[in-house]
Amino acid sequence: MNIDMIRAAEVRLTGQARRTPLLNSPALDEIAGRRVWVKAECLQRTGSFKFRGGWSAVSALPPEARARGVVAYSSGNHAQGVALAARGHGAPCVIIMPRDAPAVKIANTRALGAEVILYDRATEDRDQIGAQVSAGRGLTLIRPFDEPLVIAGQGTTGLEIAAQAAEAGVSEADVLVPCGGGGLSSGIALALGAEAPGLRVRTAEPQGFDDVARSLASGMIERNAALTGSICDAILTQQPGTLTFQILHRLCGPGLAVSDEACLRALALAFSHLRIVIEPGGAVALAAALAGEGIAGEDVIVVASGGNVDRDMFIDALKRFA
Amino acid sequence: MNIDMIRAAEVRLTGQARRTPLLNSPALDEIAGRRVWVKAECLQRTGSFKFRGGWSAVSALPPEARARGVVAYSSGNHAQGVALAARGHGAPCVIIMPRDAPAVKIANTRALGAEVILYDRATEDRDQIGAQVSAGRGLTLIRPFDEPLVIAGQGTTGLEIAAQAAEAGVSEADVLVPCGGGGLSSGIALALGAEAPGLRVRTAEPQGFDDVARSLASGMIERNAALTGSICDAILTQQPGTLTFQILHRLCGPGLAVSDEACLRALALAFSHLRIVIEPGGAVALAAALAGEGIAGEDVIVVASGGNVDRDMFIDALKRFA
Numbered sequence: 001m002n003i004d005m006i007r008a009a010e011v012r013l014t015g016q017a018r019r020t021p022l023l024n025s026p027a028l029d030e031i032a033g034r035r036v037w038v039k040a041e042c043l044q045r046t047g048s049f050k051f052r053g054g055w056s057a058v059s060a061l062p063p064e065a066r067a068r069g070v071v072a073y074s075s076g077n078h079a080q081g082v083a084l085a086a087r088g089h090g091a092p093c094v095i096i097m098p099r100d101a102p103a104v105k106i107a108n109t110r111a112l113g114a115e116v117i118l119y120d121r122a123t124e125d126r127d128q129i130g131a132q133v134s135a136g137r138g139l140t141l142i143r144p145f146d147e148p149l150v151i152a153g154q155g156t157t158g159l160e161i162a163a164q165a166a167e168a169g170v171s172e173a174d175v176l177v178p179c180g181g182g183g184l185s186s187g188i189a190l191a192l193g194a195e196a197p198g199l200r201v202r203t204a205e206p207q208g209f210d211d212v213a214r215s216l217a218s219g220m221i222e223r224n225a226a227l228t229g230s231i232c233d234a235i236l237t238q239q240p241g242t243l244t245f246q247i248l249h250r251l252c253g254p255g256l257a258v259s260d261e262a263c264l265r266a267l268a269l270a271f272s273h274l275r276i277v278i279e280p281g282g283a284v285a286l287a288a289a290l291a292g293e294g295i296a297g298e299d300v301i302v303v304a305s306g307g308n309v310d311r312d313m314f315i316d317a318l319k320r321f322a
Numbered sequence: 323m324n325i326d327m328i329r330a331a332e333v334r335l336t337g338q339a340r341r342t343p344l345l346n347s348p349a350l351d352e353i354a355g356r357r358v359w360v361k362a363e364c365l366q367r368t369g370s371f372k373f374r375g376g377w378s379a380v381s382a383l384p385p386e387a388r389a390r391g392v393v394a395y396s397s398g399n400h401a402q403g404v405a406l407a408a409r410g411h412g413a414p415c416v417i418i419m420p421r422d423a424p425a426v427k428i429a430n431t432r433a434l435g436a437e438v439i440l441y442d443r444a445t446e447d448r449d450q451i452g453a454q455v456s457a458g459r460g461l462t463l464i465r466p467f468d469e470p471l472v473i474a475g476q477g478t479t480g481l482e483i484a485a486q487a488a489e490a491g492v493s494e495a496d497v498l499v500p501c502g503g504g505g506l507s508s509g510i511a512l513a514l515g516a517e518a519p520g521l522r523v524r525t526a527e528p529q530g531f532d533d534v535a536r537s538l539a540s541g542m543i544e545r546n547a548a549l550t551g552s553i554c555d556a557i558l559t560q561q562p563g564t565l566t567f568q569i570l571h572r573l574c575g576p577g578l579a580v581s582d583e584a585c586l587r588a589l590a591l592a593f594s595h596l597r598i599v600i601e602p603g604g605a606v607a608l609a610a611a612l613a614g615e616g617i618a619g620e621d622v623i624v625v626a627s628g629g630n631v632d633r634d635m636f637i638d639a640l641k642r643f644a
Binding site for chain 2: 018019020021023030040043111112272275311314322
């Protein structure tokens with residue numbers, strides 16, 4: 001896994017992924033006490049960075065494999081990213097989702113042309129269903145983060161950050177990245193390590209689900225005690241990936257963690273001052289930047305990684321903090 | 323007023339105005355029955371295209387005039403655009419606002435470093451106050467739309483649309499533009515006339531306040547009967563400007579008008595499918611594209627001109643239409 005794979009993914013993504021803008025606002029700078037730069041990946045196709053990894057993986061398949069199709073497990077952003085990437089290649093796509101996933105997410109995934117297979121979390125084993133479907137139809141599994149081609153795709157976000165930070169005159173800063181399994185943060189860390197060594201990735205997670213921060217501190221993979229209990233559903237994972245953790249451990253500063261409350265406030269401030277829609281899990285990095293604890297320097301860069309937020313959650317955040 | 327002035331403004335705006343993205347979404351295409359491309363000027367600095375015109379005008383002032391400062395009348399987006407442009411040049415800035423303007427807008431304008439002078443709509447004459455301030459301090463008045471340097475700045479949006487449409491493979495389409503006094507639509511029309519003749523500007527206005535559509539139909543400047551009664555406050559003007567109407571009349575197709583209801587729905591759909599925040603007046607063009615009446619062709623381009631929306635208005639739109 002190296003920078004050349006990210007550069008190759010960038011070539012495959014040209015004209016497909018959006019070069020999302022790097023936004024800022026005097027009001028946010030004021031709150032944070034330093035300049036805050038927001039890489040708005042919520043404006044990416046399908047509403048999150050996951051499209052990059054999906055497209056990177058599907059576009060790298062040999063033609064025969066692509067013609068047979070792909071399969072992914074996800075109830076959220078990875079599902080939509082892979083589904084649109086598959087559709088763009090005319091590749092069949094199966095997404096395996098829990099039957100109790102929000103109806104709107106199931107509908108969105110179907111609207112992107114994917115075949116959705118629902119399973120019952122209590123009585124069925126999704127890995128078994130996936131293996132069956134995959135073997136029976138010869139589908140290629142697209143893993144959500146611990147997969148070099150996916151990391152390479154997410155890493156293209158880092159190439160853009162390097163170029164956009166240089167344009168903005170920023171050469172030294174922490175780059176805070178919302179972190180679940182570590183695909184996005186490890187990809188960005190690799191890209192910045194090669195292109196902008198003064199920019200250092202810091203992972204951002206929900207308090208109580210800071211497996212990556214604890215893993216970075218201990219030097220070995222730590223697990224979360226639970227997988228529910230935060231509104232940041234998009235980034236709740238059991239533990240970092242083997243490959244992603246290797247990269248994060250080598251390249252990142254200490255991890256950060258923020259409260260759900262701070263995420264909702266960040267989401268409301270992004271509404272007022274940046275006019276973008278962020279989901280709670282996509283707002284952890286901005287929340288950490290606004291809190292400022294453990295951050296130094298004149299500038300901080302944050303990734304707003306996704307914008308697929310439930311309407312009522314968004315309204316609640318606006319009522320409380322906008 | 324010609325394309326060279328817009329190209330010159332583009333040079334002055336480089337590194338200052340954002341090149342806002344051209345967004346799209348399969349879900350919106352489905353609703354509209356054709357591909358819908360959204361130029362997200364709500365992501366511009368200060369939350370609307372007005373920053374372009376403000377910067378264009380302030381940056382073109384001779385150094386002595388700039389050092390004395392600028393003045394503008396506005397309770398909204400023009401105020402913030404001019405205030406930030408002036409601050410960027412170290413130029414003093416006075417904004418004349420009605421005392422009953424929303425407190426948040428007054429606070430935002432002050433936060434951008436402007437001196438705000440409040441007047442009483444019922445008993446005071448803002449032109450008189452403006453003339454006094456301007457003469458006494460030697461300030462240059464930045465008019466909101468009927469001013470070549472301002473039109474040139476807004477027109478840079480059109481240069482970007484021409485380039486971005488070409489990248490997306492779109493060479494023939496109507497370009498729907500929210501229209502108040504006509505600064506943005508006339509600037510874009512000039513830019514497209516020179517750079518992308520297959521793209522034709524159509525103005526979009528609130529129903530009942532369609533002075534520009536009626537003016538285009540009759541061939542002479544028509545006025546609105548009232549200046550209140552639509553939620554699209556940002557684009558309610560008495561009549562098109564003399565200069566802007568001349569340009570619009572020469573270059574635009576028939577004007578479009580949409581209901582407040584359609585704007586709120588467009589705003590909610592932009593939240594769900596584009597993850598951007600639009601204000602009602604900034605959503606008229608998207609609303610017209612989604613309705614589709616009077617529009618032909620495989621593609622339609624719309625400008626989302628601003629995102630400075632009241633929190634409660636936004637919540638109301640989400641509750642009803644998201």
